[in-house]
Amino acid sequence: xxxxRTGGVFRETTAEPRxxxxxxxxxxxxxxxxxxxxxxxxxxxLRAHFARIRPWADAARAVAAAGARRPxxxxxxxxxxYRADLSPPAALLPxxxxxxxxxxxxxxYLARESGCAVADGVRVAEEVEARLVESPPPGSDGSRPPVxxxxxxxxxxxxxxxxxVEAMADAPGWRPPAETATRRHSIFVDAELWDEEPGxxxxxxxxxxAAVWQxxxxxxxxxxxxxxxxxxxxxxxxxxxxxxxTLPPLIRINPSAAPFSAYRTCSxxxxxxxxxxxxxxxxxxxxxxxxxxxxxxxxxxxDEGLPxxxxxxxxxxxxxxxxx
Amino acid sequence: MAVVQxxxxxxxxxxxxxxxxxxxxxxxxxxxxxxxxxxxxxxxRLRAGEQVRRSERPNSYVRSPPLLTGVDCHLPTASGGKxxxxxxxxxxxxxxxxxxxxxxxxxxxxxxxxxxRRRWGxxxxxxxxxxxxxxxxxxxxxxxxxxxxRRPGELALGAIVDRTLSRVLRDRALDQRPPFTSxxxxxxxxxxxxxxxEGASLTSFTLAGDGCRTAELRLPAGTAAEAxxxxxxxxxxxxxxxxxxxxxxxxxRLGSTDGRDSLAAxxxxxxxxxxxxxxxxxxxxxxxxxxEALERHPGFTRQxxxxxxxxxxxxxxxxxxxxxx
Numbered sequence: 001x002x003x004x005r006t007g008g009v010f011r012e013t014t015a016e017p018r019x020x021x022x023x024x025x026x027x028x029x030x031x032x033x034x035x036x037x038x039x040x041x042x043x044x045x046l047r048a049h050f051a052r053i054r055p056w057a058d059a060a061r062a063v064a065a066a067g068a069r070r071p072x073x074x075x076x077x078x079x080x081x082y083r084a085d086l087s088p089p090a091a092l093l094p095x096x097x098x099x100x101x102x103x104x105x106x107x108x109y110l111a112r113e114s115g116c117a118v119a120d121g122v123r124v125a126e127e128v129e130a131r132l133v134e135s136p137p138p139g140s141d142g143s144r145p146p147v148x149x150x151x152x153x154x155x156x157x158x159x160x161x162x163x164x165v166e167a168m169a170d171a172p173g174w175r176p177p178a179e180t181a182t183r184r185h186s187i188f189v190d191a192e193l194w195d196e197e198p199g200x201x202x203x204x205x206x207x208x209x210a211a212v213w214q215x216x217x218x219x220x221x222x223x224x225x226x227x228x229x230x231x232x233x234x235x236x237x238x239x240x241x242x243x244x245x246t247l248p249p250l251i252r253i254n255p256s257a258a259p260f261s262a263y264r265t266c267s268x269x270x271x272x273x274x275x276x277x278x279x280x281x282x283x284x285x286x287x288x289x290x291x292x293x294x295x296x297x298x299x300x301x302x303d304e305g306l307p308x309x310x311x312x313x314x315x316x317x318x319x320x321x322x323x324x
Numbered sequence: 325m326a327v328v329q330x331x332x333x334x335x336x337x338x339x340x341x342x343x344x345x346x347x348x349x350x351x352x353x354x355x356x357x358x359x360x361x362x363x364x365x366x367x368x369r370l371r372a373g374e375q376v377r378r379s380e381r382p383n384s385y386v387r388s389p390p391l392l393t394g395v396d397c398h399l400p401t402a403s404g405g406k407x408x409x410x411x412x413x414x415x416x417x418x419x420x421x422x423x424x425x426x427x428x429x430x431x432x433x434x435x436x437x438x439x440x441r442r443r444w445g446x447x448x449x450x451x452x453x454x455x456x457x458x459x460x461x462x463x464x465x466x467x468x469x470x471x472x473x474r475r476p477g478e479l480a481l482g483a484i485v486d487r488t489l490s491r492v493l494r495d496r497a498l499d500q501r502p503p504f505t506s507x508x509x510x511x512x513x514x515x516x517x518x519x520x521x522e523g524a525s526l527t528s529f530t531l532a533g534d535g536c537r538t539a540e541l542r543l544p545a546g547t548a549a550e551a552x553x554x555x556x557x558x559x560x561x562x563x564x565x566x567x568x569x570x571x572x573x574x575x576x577r578l579g580s581t582d583g584r585d586s587l588a589a590x591x592x593x594x595x596x597x598x599x600x601x602x603x604x605x606x607x608x609x610x611x612x613x614x615x616e617a618l619e620r621h622p623g624f625t626r627q628x629x630x631x632x633x634x635x636x637x638x639x640x641x642x643x644x645x646x647x648x649x
Contacts, residue, residue: 015379127373133412135444136394142413142429143483146393180396181443223373285444288392290374291451311445 019225019292023259024300025072027064028217029057030267031105033210034096035080038324039087043095045324050103053268056319057105060266067306072258076109078213081244082117083206089240089247097253108257109231115249116212117204119229125204127223128212129193133288135180154190155282156180191279207279211287214280214316216250219261219297220289231260263301263308264315271320284313338446338455339434343462344515344541344549345399345469346430347481348557349489350564351508356501358422358596361386367495368417370488382605388417388492392451393484396441399433399456400468400478407465409433411447411454413481414549415488418557421600424564426557427489429481432549435460452549454479466514470538482510504592506568509535511560515552518542526614529559537563541614551608558615562603562624569597569631578634583642590635598635601628 031053032038038045057075065071079086079096086092093110100107117125134146137157156179179186193208215221216229232248233255241247250260269277289312301308308315353359359367361384365376368388377387392412399407415429430452437455447453474480518524524547527540539559543552576589603625604615618624 010381012379012381015377015385017375017377123372130372130374133392133394133448136396136410138396138408138441139477140395141397141477141480141483142393142395143480145487181441183440224375286448288448288451294449310449311443313445 017225017292019222019290019296020227021293021296021300022219022227022230022261024219024297025074025258025260025262026068026264026304026306027060027071027073028260028262028265029060029064029073029075030217030265030269031057031075031077031100031107033078033080033267033269033273036084036086039092039096041324043099046096046099047102049323050100050105052321052323053319054103054105056268056321060268060319064264064266068304072262074108074258074260074262075106076111076217076260077107078111078113080113080206082113082204082209086244088242089244090242093240106254108254109250109252109260110234111213111216111229111250112244112247113209113213114244115229116209116216119249122223122228124216124221124223124228125194125208125212128215128221128287129208131288131290132283132286135286137178137180151194151196152190152192153283153286154188155285156182156186156188158188158190189278189282191282193283205279207276208283210276211280211283214265214284215287215289215312217261217265218263218312218315220293220312222290222293225290225292263297263306264317266317266319268319268321270323272324274320277318281313281316284316285311287312338450338453339436340545341432341453341549342435342517343433343460343466344430344513344543344552345433345465345479345481346428346513346515346553346556347485347510348426348428348513348553348560349485349508349510350424350426350560351489352502352504352506352568353419353423353425353498354493354500354502355498356503359419360422363497364419364422367492367497368419370417370491379606383421383600383602385421385606386419388488390414390416390451391488392448393429394444394447395431395454395479398475398478399454399460399465400471400474401461401464402467402471403461403464404475405461405464407456407458407460409437409454409456409479410441412451413454413479413484414452415484417488417492420561423596424561424600425489425492426561427485427492428553428557429484429488430549430553431479431481433460433462433465435462462516466516466540469514470512470540472532481512485510503596504572506571507535509537509560509564509567511537511539511556511563513539513541513552513556515541515543515547515549518544520545524611524614526617529618531563535567544610547610548608551611555607555611555614558604558607559618562601562628565597565600566624566628566631569593569628572597573631573634578638583638583645586638587642590638593635594639598632601625601632 159177177188194202194204196202231250231252234251364386370388374389379385396410413431417427431454434455525542530538572593576586
């Protein structure tokens with residue numbers, strides 16, 4: 001209870017949480033997720049990628065258009081500058097944008113993956129991790145602390161530790177893990193969110209950063225009520241910097257683009273990323289998104305006659321294609 | 325290879341909650357100074373990147389962001405019947421006047437639920453709501469929640485409250501030197517649905533030993549769980565104040581010892597407690613009549629005023645003694 005609910009004329013703004021809304025498109029369409037190897041193989045590989053996904057991008061647009069009178073679809077792509085040493089943006093990005101254009105695809109927004117870990121000084125990944133509310137396996141009565149300290153997140157009950165089984169002579173043998181939300185057979189997933197080497201900084205996993213990326217695209221990230229990972233306009237033709245750290249985490253390269261965040265997302269990705277995206281869903285199913293941000297999106301979508309599914313992971317979809 | 329669905333269906337609907345179960349613990353912040361509002365906000369920032377609510381009128385009050393805990397267990401019952409329920413429990417910590425630390429957890433239980441567990445996202449979309457498997461017997465669960473004995477495997481709100489409290493108490497900003505010793509109190513509470521057309525009421529408020537209290541409320545349909553929890557925090561806070569002031573006066577052996585000794589013993593009350601009495605100041609107006617019931621009988625404020633008057637009389641007397649030649 002805070003002051004504002006007691007009624008009357010007196011109000012205190014610090015007692016009322018505020019959450020800023022973000023502009024929203026209908027669909028955020030991701031055109032790829034690019035890492036060192038994609039660039040090393042030369043412009044031909046990028047050209048082949050964009051040519052391959054063009055029909056799927058068109059299909060995603062057509063589906064979005066079916067639901068809305070004037071569909072707002074924004075396109076984005078993610079460059080992985082988090083894991084490996086990449087050539088500088090000035091060397092890679094002009095080629096990437098040109099090859100997309102050659103296939104008839106317009107890139108509206110471009111993000112670097114390290115921005116999903118820390119964006120403009122905000123530890124985005126850490127704040128999302130703080131919002132994880134684990135799905136309780138049966139028997140969770142609240143007496144044990146959540147197991148969130150380990151850096152792993154599962155969709156069910158893990159196999160009991162091997163050491164304890166050995167230690168107890170009369171212990172039952174191996175017990176299988178169990179997925180919580182299944183009626184019979186399990187597909188148990190235990191996803192690593194981060195690891196840490198002594199003296200080094202925590203490294204977020206690709207899957208966890210991809211989950212943060214989905215939340216950003218769904219307009220559901222807030223830092224003390226303010227949106228984070230917001231696009232910075234980038235003048236077409238302006239030189240890209242020689243250093244990834246000096247590039248804003250998310251740039252808008254098409255001035256007439258629809259908003260970056262959207263009610264739904266569709267990602268066109270190679271099939272090899274399917275396990276990563278499964279882990280993304282495991283994470284998204286257990287994030288306690290800021291309720292006011294969630295409400296803003298749901299209310300706006302309903303106003304437009306395009307209600308969003310209640311569950312976050314139902315708002316995201318994929319096209320998995322063959323090839324590298 | 326589904327791309328984008330045409331319409332978003334809202335997943336299965338849930339029933340209205342018919343029962344609230346909560347617990348709140350109140351204690352003195354183990355710190356020699358009262359915390360400033362800013363210090364309190366840092367202390368209660370229990371979740372990175374989320375706002376702490378701060379209020380300055382009519383007194384300083386800071387509340388942590390809500391923390392959710394997922395549960396899938398049996399609800400406590402008086403009959404011993406097993407009612408499995410799934411959902412989330414809301415917990416938060418508050419600090420009043422930089423001095424009084426409270427930690428509370430509560431959940432709202434719906435009348436019915438499906439006989440199998442739903443996807444977790446469904447429960448996350450209803451923070452602080454727990455759904456039973458089948459039909460809830462709210463009287464049985466209310467009695468079980470207020471009862472003394474918790475069977476293993478039953479919902480342990482107390483553990484969630486304790487965990488939230490210890491997170492705050494472990495903070496290095498606290499010097500662990502409270503200005504006087506005091507006992508923490510715990511209030512277990514339930515809120516049942518009031519009959520249609522009737523307003524909110526307090527059915528019982530019970531003082532048990534060891535600082536344990538229970539309260540049972542009747543609430544009209546649509547009363548926010550947060551409002552009911554707010555009332556119970558306020559009740560618990562003032563009950564703690566009264567309990568602690570009674571204890572300070574007892575320890576001072578007022579009227580039976582040397583004036584100076586009793587003055588020294590009363591000093592913490594004057595320095596740290598007397599100004600904290602502000603019943604009902606953060607309670608939703610619809611729930612204020614519940615406070616008034618306690619004011620009529622046994623008369624919380626009446627007892628408080630008498631104690632404060634006794635302390636002031638003693639101070640005046642001692643001053644007079646010193647002024648005499």
